[in-house]
Amino acid sequence: MTELSTTPGSAASAPAGGWRTATVRKVTHPHPRGVMLRLEVPDRVDHLPGQHYVVRLTAPDGYTAQRSYSLSSSPDDPLIELYVERLDDGEVSTYLADEVGVGDALDVRGPIGGWFVWRGDTPGLGIGGGTGVVPLVAMLRHARHTGATDRLRLVAAARTWDDLPYGDELRDAGAVLALSREAGRDGRAAGRLRPEEVAPLVEGRGDGWTAFVCGSAGFAESASALLLGLEVPAADVRVERFGPS
Amino acid sequence: MTVSHGFGGRRRPPRSDLPPGQYDAGREWPVLTAEVTPHLDPQRWTMSVDGLVDTPTTWSWDEMHALPQSDYEGPIHCVTTWSKFGMTWSGVSVDVLLDAVGVQDEAAYVLATSTTGYTTNLPLEHLRGGQAWIAWTADGKPLTREHGGPVRLLVPHLYFWKSAKWVTRLTLLEHDQQGFWEVNGYHDLGDPWREQRYQGD
Numbered sequence: 001m002t003e004l005s006t007t008p009g010s011a012a013s014a015p016a017g018g019w020r021t022a023t024v025r026k027v028t029h030p031h032p033r034g035v036m037l038r039l040e041v042p043d044r045v046d047h048l049p050g051q052h053y054v055v056r057l058t059a060p061d062g063y064t065a066q067r068s069y070s071l072s073s074s075p076d077d078p079l080i081e082l083y084v085e086r087l088d089d090g091e092v093s094t095y096l097a098d099e100v101g102v103g104d105a106l107d108v109r110g111p112i113g114g115w116f117v118w119r120g121d122t123p124g125l126g127i128g129g130g131t132g133v134v135p136l137v138a139m140l141r142h143a144r145h146t147g148a149t150d151r152l153r154l155v156a157a158a159r160t161w162d163d164l165p166y167g168d169e170l171r172d173a174g175a176v177l178a179l180s181r182e183a184g185r186d187g188r189a190a191g192r193l194r195p196e197e198v199a200p201l202v203e204g205r206g207d208g209w210t211a212f213v214c215g216s217a218g219f220a221e222s223a224s225a226l227l228l229g230l231e232v233p234a235a236d237v238r239v240e241r242f243g244p245s
Numbered sequence: 246m247t248v249s250h251g252f253g254g255r256r257r258p259p260r261s262d263l264p265p266g267q268y269d270a271g272r273e274w275p276v277l278t279a280e281v282t283p284h285l286d287p288q289r290w291t292m293s294v295d296g297l298v299d300t301p302t303t304w305s306w307d308e309m310h311a312l313p314q315s316d317y318e319g320p321i322h323c324v325t326t327w328s329k330f331g332m333t334w335s336g337v338s339v340d341v342l343l344d345a346v347g348v349q350d351e352a353a354y355v356l357a358t359s360t361t362g363y364t365t366n367l368p369l370e371h372l373r374g375g376q377a378w379i380a381w382t383a384d385g386k387p388l389t390r391e392h393g394g395p396v397r398l399l400v401p402h403l404y405f406w407k408s409a410k411w412v413t414r415l416t417l418l419e420h421d422q423q424g425f426w427e428v429n430g431y432h433d434l435g436d437p438w439r440e441q442r443y444q445g446d
Contacts, residue, residue, distance in 0.1 A: 013428065058247060064266060065254050065326075095249065114430055115279050217275070217276040225281075234361070235362070237280070
């Protein structure tokens with residue numbers, strides 16, 4: 001691939017891998033509506049934090065369905081880790097949450113995407129809503145592994161503590177936590193993320209500083225508007241939106 | 246291919262107009278954008294066609310609306326695997342703009358650019374012959390900001406990232422020049438019927 005400066009801050013080419021048959025090594029249900037899958041991928045192309053994989057399911061009659069999921073694992077992890085929110089009408093997520101067990105084979109493809117990635121060598125701010133924290137956890141783990149935690153600041157927002165994947169890990173990392181429908185364990189009153197909670201995290205932005213906003217379309221819209229309100233240039237904000245609008 | 250036992254899928258009635266690997270999103274219209282959604286003032290927006298053309302031209306919002314309008318009725322297909330059927334779009338056919346500027350013989354590719362700096366590349370032949378529009382209404386209503394409003398490129402026979410939101414420029418080129426997602430691993434053409442999602446498909 002050619003590297004072109006076709007957009008402000010266009011990314012250098014990122015790693016990409018083809019289809020592999022992965023083996024499920026661990027299945028946990030950290031939350032009532034979430035499943036965490038750890039997969040062994042043969043002949044794996046290591047990802048960058050923020051990249052995603054596609055999971056494809058094939059029914060016995062040949063019908064297939066595929067969906068994209070961000071990784072929460074860091075590149076140094078020998079397994080890849082996905083956190084999948086179980087959507088009641090989701091044909092792939094319900095199967096992954098309810099049916100998949102250790103030892104099962106899954107067709108996966110990745111890593112994919114070279115825009116919403118943090119390589120760990122520039123300062124960054126991650127703002128995730130709900131399962132939007134998943135790629136930020138990959139960034140956090142990469143920062144810990146490479147000793148770059150001082151370059152990464154994190155904000156995690158959710159309706160309730162139960163709606164926040166990796167809550168303990170994010171809290172222990174010093175992330176700003178904002179629960180909109182219940183009080184935080186730190187005494188924070190229920191309410192949406194406020195500009196004054198983010199303002200200290202956008203001060204003193206260095207060269208190459210980038211904000212990574214990930215969540216539902218509505219969350220991504222409000223979080224990016226909040227950043228623009230703090231006079232962060234739009235070109236410094238990368239957004240990953242998912243889920244129904 | 247690995248068969249997932251116990252996987253049945255959503256089992257909507259099969260439809261022959263659903264490309265491989267896609268599902269029918271029904272009434273939903275998911276939003277996918279990699280950037281901050283801009284606020285565009287139509288009176289400040291312009292549409293330009295330049296590059297390998299005889300007369301590079303820029304149209305204002307009002308000038309675009311004074312051109313002959315046409316509609317598209319049918320589905321759109323997103324690379325993230327949803328398809329949305331039965332849509333109606335209105336705007337100006339890209340053919341009208343290309344006829345106005347005069348396409349030079351060497352032109353073979355187009356780079357579409359948005360006000361945000363987003364770009365996407367397409368072969369010129371896929372923008373001609375009633376296949377592409379500069380569109381400002383969807384299902385009879387002004388296109389909303391999150392879906393690219395007030396105006397976006399519409400190339401419904403290709404995956405929808407080719408239909409650049411907030412489009413402001415089409416540049417005709419002799420050689421293909423990769424755009425935003427294409428640099429990041431997505432396909433240069435993006436034909437849903439050939440399932441050209443990523444480079445190499």
